[in-house]
Amino acid sequence: MRPQMFPQLRWWPLMLLVATTLILAACAAPVAAPTGSEAAAPEASGAVELTAWAQANNVEHWRADGVAMAAENVTDMEITVVPVNDDSGWADYKKKFTLAADAGEAPDIVLSGHEDVATWANTDYIIEFTECRESHPEYDDVIDSLWDSVTWQGKIWGVPQDTEARPMFYHKGKLAELGWSQEEIDSLPDRIMNGEFTLDDMIATAKQAVEQGVVEPGYGYWHRPTKGGDFLQYYNAYGGRLYDAEQDKLVVTQSALEQWYGFQRRVVEEGITPENYIGTEFRVWHDTVSHGNVLFWNGGVWQWADWAANYVADLGGQDYLFEFVGYALQPSGIRGEPGSTLSHPLVYMITSPRASGKQNQAAACAVLAKTTTPEINTMHAVESTHLGILKSQADFPAYAQDRLLSETLYMSDHNFYQPNHVMYGPYYDILFDYMVRAENGEMTPAEAAEAAVAQLQVELADFVIVE
Numbered sequence: 001m002r003p004q005m006f007p008q009l010r011w012w013p014l015m016l017l018v019a020t021t022l023i024l025a026a027c028a029a030p031v032a033a034p035t036g037s038e039a040a041a042p043e044a045s046g047a048v049e050l051t052a053w054a055q056a057n058n059v060e061h062w063r064a065d066g067v068a069m070a071a072e073n074v075t076d077m078e079i080t081v082v083p084v085n086d087d088s089g090w091a092d093y094k095k096k097f098t099l100a101a102d103a104g105e106a107p108d109i110v111l112s113g114h115e116d117v118a119t120w121a122n123t124d125y126i127i128e129f130t131e132c133r134e135s136h137p138e139y140d141d142v143i144d145s146l147w148d149s150v151t152w153q154g155k156i157w158g159v160p161q162d163t164e165a166r167p168m169f170y171h172k173g174k175l176a177e178l179g180w181s182q183e184e185i186d187s188l189p190d191r192i193m194n195g196e197f198t199l200d201d202m203i204a205t206a207k208q209a210v211e212q213g214v215v216e217p218g219y220g221y222w223h224r225p226t227k228g229g230d231f232l233q234y235y236n237a238y239g240g241r242l243y244d245a246e247q248d249k250l251v252v253t254q255s256a257l258e259q260w261y262g263f264q265r266r267v268v269e270e271g272i273t274p275e276n277y278i279g280t281e282f283r284v285w286h287d288t289v290s291h292g293n294v295l296f297w298n299g300g301v302w303q304w305a306d307w308a309a310n311y312v313a314d315l316g317g318q319d320y321l322f323e324f325v326g327y328a329l330q331p332s333g334i335r336g337e338p339g340s341t342l343s344h345p346l347v348y349m350i351t352s353p354r355a356s357g358k359q360n361q362a363a364a365c366a367v368l369a370k371t372t373t374p375e376i377n378t379m380h381a382v383e384s385t386h387l388g389i390l391k392s393q394a395d396f397p398a399y400a401q402d403r404l405l406s407e408t409l410y411m412s413d414h415n416f417y418q419p420n421h422v423m424y425g426p427y428y429d430i431l432f433d434y435m436v437r438a439e440n441g442e443m444t445p446a447e448a449a450e451a452a453v454a455q456l457q458v459e460l461a462d463f464v465i466v467e
Helices: 012-027 036-040 062-071 090-102 114-122 130-135 137-141 144-150 172-177 182-186 188-193 199-211 229-237 254-269 282-290 303-310 318-324 361-371 374-384 391-395 403-414 424-439 445-459
Strands: 048-055 079-086 109-113 159-162 168-171 249-252 296-298 325-328 346-350 464-466
Touching: 048 062, 048 090, 048 361, 062 079, 062 109, 062 361, 062 374, 079 361, 090 109, 109 114, 109 361, 114 144, 114 346, 114 424, 130 137, 130 361, 137 361, 144 159, 159 374, 168 172, 172 182, 172 199, 172 318, 182 188, 188 325, 199 254, 199 296, 229 254, 229 424, 249 424, 249 445, 254 424, 254 445, 282 303, 303 318, 318 325, 325 403, 346 361, 361 374, 374 391, 424 445, 445 464
Parallel strands: 048 079, 048 109, 249 464
Antiparallel strands: 109 346, 159 346, 168 296, 168 325
């Protein structure tokens, strides 16, 4: 019997809101976001005080503190910055911002994930960034491909603050226990990059490790235990498309979706991932992988600093991790196709006069230019183990001397991003919901993929292309 496909049409209110916005935009003069010339105009004489908000934990404090430091380097106007590092969860942080923006009390500068660009630009919370970018030479140092992460409808809406890679980590010692030579272990990143070692090979290796007692059953492969964009790496691994930029529409490739869901179920059926694993506490996950109990796991480079400081400091911190942890791109699901990684740049955006209640856009632009330098960005990159955003950082001494960042920098050439689209949230919610059902065995991968596509077509309608 075909499963119930549409347990709740929860996104109709959001769709109606977006549709109403688009209709009004088409029928009336557009609400004027500040133009580039307005954003770049000089401020009135006198000191300007800005507020910068960032979601950050204790090793990510430079996200806001770096902006405050950069203000000291602005020479053509007097600017001070009040930095606010908010360690609440992302959902609470974003809710605080939207409530403040609706009240006209938003900060002058806000940091968030690039996926918020489309929604916040569409609601006039942020201004277009193109004119700002062209006004300061510091922005020319940003890695060219990273500008794609802040582009929506052909316009730029912010500047990247950090980015990362999400490698496939592996235990080098356990591969040696399986009989791998040192050359085979050392060459694994290149073999993944070249499509010679695939997801099928990873599953086979992890299964062998379980069978030979190198790892405990269910400890051959651990993906992230909670919802997150990381899972799209396995959709991408089978050739799935996310977005059509020309049509500004989301895309779902049904064959790749079914293969992705099949992978998620297979790792459980093969005994390399525990049953009912999704929902495991992240604290347990971090402790398990950082203590060398898993053969393969997928995570992010930023977690390295967390492991070293908060989980294995008593064992030697980073030195202990380097002894046994290797890292590579995520393997492809198609032999001969290169590995890849999802990057999720966090970006600075300048709020609009309507959202902030102030006319400080030019000052904010100038401060962010001074924030976008190797000196300030590298402090954040090294302390929090995030990849740099600047072309010059590869040769900047403090960055080049960091082993993890230097050895993973090449992954930026093999990355992709989640799409900037106003309906991406409900799109991913549907894909993830059915992925969980497939992994837990509640539906077959084929049933889950069919149901996900059907629900996308009903709830997102003309916002999505099915192929």
